[in-house]
Amino acid sequence: MTSRIIFQNELETLNQDVSTMATLARESVGKAVQCIVNHEPELREEVERLDKEIYRLEQLIEKRCLDIIGLQTPVAGDLRTISTCLKIITDLDRIGRYASDIVEVYDCLASSNGLVRQVNIPNMAELVTSMVEDAVKAFIERDPEAARELFERDDEIDRLYDTNFRAVLTYMMENPHLISSGIHLILIARYLERIADHSCNIGERVVYMVTAERMNPKERKKDHKLNTMCEVPKEPDGDSYSAHELEEK
Amino acid sequence: MPIIEIKDLNVHFGENHALKNVTMSLDKNQITAIIGPSGCGKSTYIRCINRMNDLIPGCKVEGEIVVDGSNIYAKDVDPVDIRKKIGMVFQKPNPFPKSIFENVAYAPKIHGLVQKDGKSKKATKNELEETVEWSLRRAALWEEVKDRLGKSAYTLSGGQQQRLCIARALAIKPEIILFDEPCSALDPIATAKIEDLLIDLKKDYTVVIVTHNMQQAARVSDKTAYFYIGELIEYGITEQIFEKPTKELTEKYITGRMG
Numbered sequence: 262m263t264s265r266i267i268f269q270n271e272l273e274t275l276n277q278d279v280s281t282m283a284t285l286a287r288e289s290v291g292k293a294v295q296c297i298v299n300h301e302p303e304l305r306e307e308v309e310r311l312d313k314e315i316y317r318l319e320q321l322i323e324k325r326c327l328d329i330i331g332l333q334t335p336v337a338g339d340l341r342t343i344s345t346c347l348k349i350i351t352d353l354d355r356i357g358r359y360a361s362d363i364v365e366v367y368d369c370l371a372s373s374n375g376l377v378r379q380v381n382i383p384n385m386a387e388l389v390t391s392m393v394e395d396a397v398k399a400f401i402e403r404d405p406e407a408a409r410e411l412f413e414r415d416d417e418i419d420r421l422y423d424t425n426f427r428a429v430l431t432y433m434m435e436n437p438h439l440i441s442s443g444i445h446l447i448l449i450a451r452y453l454e455r456i457a458d459h460s461c462n463i464g465e466r467v468v469y470m471v472t473a474e475r476m477n478p479k480e481r482k483k484d485h486k487l488n489t490m491c492e493v494p495k496e497p498d499g500d501s502y503s504a505h506e507l508e509e510k
Numbered sequence: 511m512p513i514i515e516i517k518d519l520n521v522h523f524g525e526n527h528a529l530k531n532v533t534m535s536l537d538k539n540q541i542t543a544i545i546g547p548s549g550c551g552k553s554t555y556i557r558c559i560n561r562m563n564d565l566i567p568g569c570k571v572e573g574e575i576v577v578d579g580s581n582i583y584a585k586d587v588d589p590v591d592i593r594k595k596i597g598m599v600f601q602k603p604n605p606f607p608k609s610i611f612e613n614v615a616y617a618p619k620i621h622g623l624v625q626k627d628g629k630s631k632k633a634t635k636n637e638l639e640e641t642v643e644w645s646l647r648r649a650a651l652w653e654e655v656k657d658r659l660g661k662s663a664y665t666l667s668g669g670q671q672q673r674l675c676i677a678r679a680l681a682i683k684p685e686i687i688l689f690d691e692p693c694s695a696l697d698p699i700a701t702a703k704i705e706d707l708l709i710d711l712k713k714d715y716t717v718v719i720v721t722h723n724m725q726q727a728a729r730v731s732d733k734t735a736y737f738y739i740g741e742l743i744e745y746g747i748t749e750q751i752f753e754k755p756t757k758e759l760t761e762k763y764i765t766g767r768m769g
């Protein structure tokens with residue numbers, strides 16, 4: 262016999278809302294990429310609309326989570342699920358924002374349509390879209406293995422970002438007319454790279470939600486060199502924040 | 511460091527096998543919470559630790575409970591001596607129909623006071639007064655009752671009565687204090703006071719508490735044991751039990767999906 266029917270229903274609604282929000286975030290990235298790669302400017306409005314809807318859902322879900330914590334005092338798997346929802350809605354919202362940032366940059370790119378293809382943005386975009394898709398799937402299916410795999414692809418994204426950065430820089434040096442669109446392309450690459458990071462965050466939370474284990478910093482740490490041609494301040498020690506410290510308190 | 515070691519404890523009430531092969535050890539100066547659905551054997555378990563079950567006709571206790579290195583169920587042990595070492599506080603405050611002072615002075619008057627050498631001697635009037643004040647202070651009740659020690663214990667509120675019972679348990683200078691749902695008859699404020707007190711007491715005592723309030727177990731205890739129909743299902747660090755229990759039954763119970 263089960264009890265706490267109301268509580269169970271609330272958890273189910275929460276799960277559905279987060280799944281919906283995740284699906285919308287995935288959709289917005291897909292549409293944004295399609296917009297810039299295939300030159301379909303009419304998708305811009307669609308991405309903006311999705312962004313608004315994602316934001317609305319974020320607020321709604323946050324309220325649901327707080328109500329459940331306040332009224333139902335969840336523990337164990339339930340508490341981990343709620344803390345995961347609270348965290349990943351921020352990631353999903355950021356993903357939606359980056360998608361709309363990407364289409365916003367589209368205008369500035371229109372004049373230099375060729376460049377997008379030459380610098381391998383489509384490749385990067387495809388990989389990032391698949392990451393968002395799999396992060397969302399890992400959450401919906403409660404699959405920690407799929408979540409962990411995201412981190413490997415994130416390393417690949419970082420490498421692609423470096424390569425693209427260098428390629429765009431080269432084009433800009435050769436042809437100053439491309440500087441403006443080149444910079445916008447770098448921005449797009451950067452947004453895509455950020456989206457990949459947020460997908461990994463979601464993956465990390467899914468691992469915690471399902472297994473109660475926090476990912477080891479080494480496991481989630483990527484080769485974070487970024488671009489060798491620009492001065493990137495050295496990252497603070499990768500181990501400086503982590504579950505290990507939490508446990509050693 | 512374990513202060514209580516329980517080995518293969520079995521309890522029967524006639525046909526009813528109320529505790530089944532329970533083996534666990536409890537750490538000194540820690541709070542151990544016992545949780546589980548009604549009738550799972552929590553009270554039976556806690557009553558074994560001070561041999562209160564001996565008083566129940568038809569109750570058969572088998573196994574060993576080693577406290578401070580000696581088996582309290584050994585033949586030559588006098589249960590009265592055990593209850594001097596192990597105090598108990600019950601669900602409903604149960605003060606004696608006497609004055610506040612007499613409630614706390616009751617046990618030291620009967621048993622005498624434990625001296626440094628471990629032997630008891632009859633308490634002088636002065637020593638009794640000291641013990642009563644000390645116990646009431648330790649139970650965080652002194653300030654509220656110091657001007658009316660001669661009044662009946664029944665003039666106190668429920669929460670105060672429960673702290674009086676704690677003071678009464680402390681007056682025998684026990685090492686271990688057992689609490690069987692000490693807050694279930696109290697309001698939230700009185701409950702919070704008892705919880706603060708429990709945490710304060712663990713510096714000097716080992717505490718075992720049966721509670722129906724999961725959040726209370728999570729708040730006050732270091733370790734939690736989950737019982738189900740007489741069996742110890744899971745026992746471990748409280749934080750871990752409430753974040754990631756290893757047994758499905760435990761998770762079902764603490765998340766409220768049982769019963």
Ligand SMILES: Nc1ncnc2c1ncn2[C@@H]1O[C@H](COP(=O)(O)OP(=O)(O)O)[C@@H](O)[C@H]1O
Pocket residue numbers: 523526528546547548549550551552553554555566
């Ligand atoms: N004095 C008693 N006489 C007979 N059976 C008892 C007695 N006390 C408890 N029991 C039985 O032992 C089992 C455990 O009871 P108890 O320890 O009181 O459970 P809990 O405290 O977890 O609610 C129950 O089946 C109960 O009926």
Ligand SMILES: [Mg+2]
Pocket residue numbers: 552553554690
């Ligand atoms: Mg009971």
